[in-house]
Amino acid sequence: MNLPAHQLSMTVLMSPDMANFSGNVHGGAILKLLDQVAYACASRYASHYVVTLSVDQVMFLQPIHVGELVTFLASVNLTGNSSMEIGIKVVAEDIRSQVVRHVNSCFFTMVAVDDDGKPAKVAPLRPFSPEEKRRWDAALVRKQVRKELAQRYQQVRLPA
DSSP states (O other), X not given: OOOOTTEEEEEEEOOGGGBOTTSBBOHHHHHHXXXXXXXXXXXXXXXXEEEEEEEEEEEEOSOOBTTOEEEEEEEEEEEOSSEEEEEEEEEEEOTTTOOEEEEEEEEXXXXXXOTTSOBOOOOOXXXXXXXXXXXXXHHHHHHHHHHHHHHHHHHHXXXX
């Protein structure tokens, strides 16, 4: 697949070792894969090691079943000085029926770091297509909401 440097696709077969007690894929197994995909997408774009700063809006829309192919579609939506928002859409495919379902979406904030573990500058993302511009604009809104939430949480933590 010939994706631009700010996008990544990864497909994984869901195996029995990923199942929870109800026989579906465990949410924790999906979260681990999401973090790996976010890391791969961000580190490839930044050409640096990256760390996870935050995870937002993890929406488990439908269960994922053992035996399905799950594709993670990741994109750098927004860049800061050293941070990047990575959006990930997850689709599951029943191999036998070839039915494809959107099962999960989320947003990771990843930070590029240098060899000393200090924030490293990343190249600014330049959105060109209408879809990239839509993702950029939506990421700006999420960034502002994260900032406002952090401020509100800080107020709650302060002693009265």
